[in-house]
Amino acid sequence: MDTSEKQPVRAKRADARRNEKTLLDAAAATFVASGVDAPVREIAAKAGVGMGTIYRHFPTRADIIVAVYRHQVDACADAGPALLADSTSPHTALARWLDMFVDFLVTKHGLAAALRNDQTGFETLHAYFVERLVPVCAELLDAAIAAGEIRADIGAYELMRGIGNLCIFADQDPHYDARRLTGLLVTGLLLARTA
Amino acid sequence: MDTSEKQPVRAKRADARRNEKTLLDAAAATFVASGVDAPVREIAAKAGVGMGTIYRHFPTRADIIVAVYRHQVDACADAGPALLADSTSPHTALARWLDMFVDFLVTKHGLAAALRNDQTGFETLHAYFVERLVPVCAELLDAAIAAGEIRADIGAYELMRGIGNLCIFADQDPHYDARRLTGLLVTGLLLARTA
DNA sequence: GACTATACGGAGCGCTGTTCCGTTTGGCAA
DNA sequence: TTGCCAAACGGAACAGCGCTCCGTATAGTC
Structure with missing residues (x-):
């Protein structure tokens, strides 16, 4: 080297x-x-x-976007382990972390859609987000699975992709709350509940 | 008249x-x-x-799309009451109906994204889907709530919008299964579970 | 056969992202 | 200080998009 x-x-x-x-x-x-x-x-x-x-x-456009949001993405990635340490349960940490992620996406008008728009050269952007955030999500997910809190049949990538999708155009519709839908999804991960 | x-x-x-x-x-x-x-x-x-x-x-583009898919949308709308009658529980009917909806969206490449793309004149398309399908979804949702199966704090529109979002670009990513995510969401609606 | 409302075709406008190349300039060496 | 040239710049130009507009063609009627 x-x-x-x-x-x-x-x-x-x-x-x-x-x-x-x-x-x-x-x-x-x-x-x-x-x-x-x-x-x-x-x-x-x-x-x-x-x-x-x-x-x-x-x-490419993606390079501008990555450059603009890089430190925010990094901050989000760094928050994962911290939440895991501070929260009462891994599932709570996961839920909180995903809320952060949703806030990040929703406040950047159209970012979520751009992320998904792989066909027009946004692979770079997609790749950076995946590379940086999926491992963090996987860590939280694995911890919750290890604790016996959630089902084990969903991958970190798929989960983040779904949540990313839920945020698309979320800023353009007052009757739609991406956080609520995300909450539903995360609740759906739980193995059992009593209320 | x-x-x-x-x-x-x-x-x-x-x-x-x-x-x-x-x-x-x-x-x-x-x-x-x-x-x-x-x-x-x-x-x-x-x-x-x-x-x-x-x-x-x-x-407008939306008019072409509506015209092409109109009878399929109608078929989906008609299937709602039928499922409600045939299924063991309203929640099951809801889950099945939403699966139909997901299948419909996913098989039409890019339809879900177009539906959301309100800004470029797709209001018509959006309006037709909403007008036709939201009432059906509301019926299923209300039945499940009345049966005490699911929480009551989410509207039909928001739910369909979320599911529609989950389908965006679903056909372009082999590692992503919109049906699985939808299932998670619908499971999250349940009030309690024992397994 | 003639006449006209109806329908047609496609050039053209305005807006994109992206490329290409002639021009300018920062920084180093003499 | 001066001269040089790689590095960097600016913006005209190209291609592809949605959509409009208007001169031309024709179906249906009298």
């Missing part, structure tokens, strides 16, 4: 670094204002750069 | 009626081949008509 990261031959130019930062800020602002589906031109315009620039820094 | 339906002044022209039929067949075939998202041009081409024709018969 040739060392860690940078300095292959020369460092990134100062204006490039500046533009990358500008673009990230503009993208974040645009996502809040117009949703994750916002036209690339809109982000470029807000950042005051050309189309070429945005595509050089982020070859 | 001025009578029932047709004959306002003159009947539809023969070629128009012929084209409508041709278009419906072409649309159905195209949906199977390329999914519900298929370009309008593709349907027009397959039917051998111009863009103008297709838009005159079906002012």
Whole structure:
């Protein structure tokens, strides 16, 4: 392996670094204002750069989105083990963690839909979310199974995929509450209940 | 009310009626081949008509879809009361009926996503499905509540919307089974269980 | 056969994402 | 300081989409 990261031959130019930062800020602002589906031109315009620039820094839409939300995804991933330690039962921890996940998805207009839209080059985005969050979910799930609380016939990926789906367009319909549906799903995992 | 339906002044022209039929067949075939998202041009081409024709018969994409699937939706709606009569319990009937609904959505590539895509003029489609199916779901739900089988804090609309969401992109991912997730959700409705 | 409401075809508009290439500029070496 | 060139930039241009508009063709009637 040739060392860690940078300095292959020369460092990134100062204006490039500046533009990358500008673009990230503009993208974040645009996502809040117009949703994750916002036209690339809109982000470029807000950042005051050309189309070429945005595509050089982020070859695909998914790269922008991943970059914008990366630390939030990481925070969500980190919260898993913490919840497991703090909660009264693994199933409670799982439920709480999934609530966090739902909050994250729902507050980003259209993120859930974009995540699912694999066909148009969102594999990268999908891959990052899966890679980062599925192991955490699996840990919580396994703990709950080991504790004899829930059934063992569902995988972490499938569960997260389902919950992700429940969040699609959740922000566009006042008569729909993704958290309630998620709660139902998580309750359905339980092996037995007495009330 | 001025009578029932047709004959306002003159009947539809023969070629128009012929084209409508041709278009419906072409649309159905195209949906199977390329999914519900298929370009309008593709349907027009397959039917051998111009863009103008297709838009005159079906002012919006949703109208084509509704027309193509109308009788299937109706069949699904009709199945509700029948299941209620035949099943051992209202909850079982509900579960079975929702399975039918899931099968219907999953086999039509992209239908579920289109249904949710309210922003681009799919309100009509959404409205037709809601108007036709929600009352049926409500009937099943109420029966199960009356029987003391399930919790009473969820509406038919929200439940169907959730299940519809679970079906989005279900056909594109071999590791995902919309039926299993739906089952979990329906199980979560139960008030108590003993195994 | 003539006339007209009805229906048709497809060019064209506006909006996407993405590419391509001529132009500008940061950073280093002389 | 100056000169150089790889790196970075900007935006015109292309392709594909939904949808509209209007000149043309024709079914049905008199």
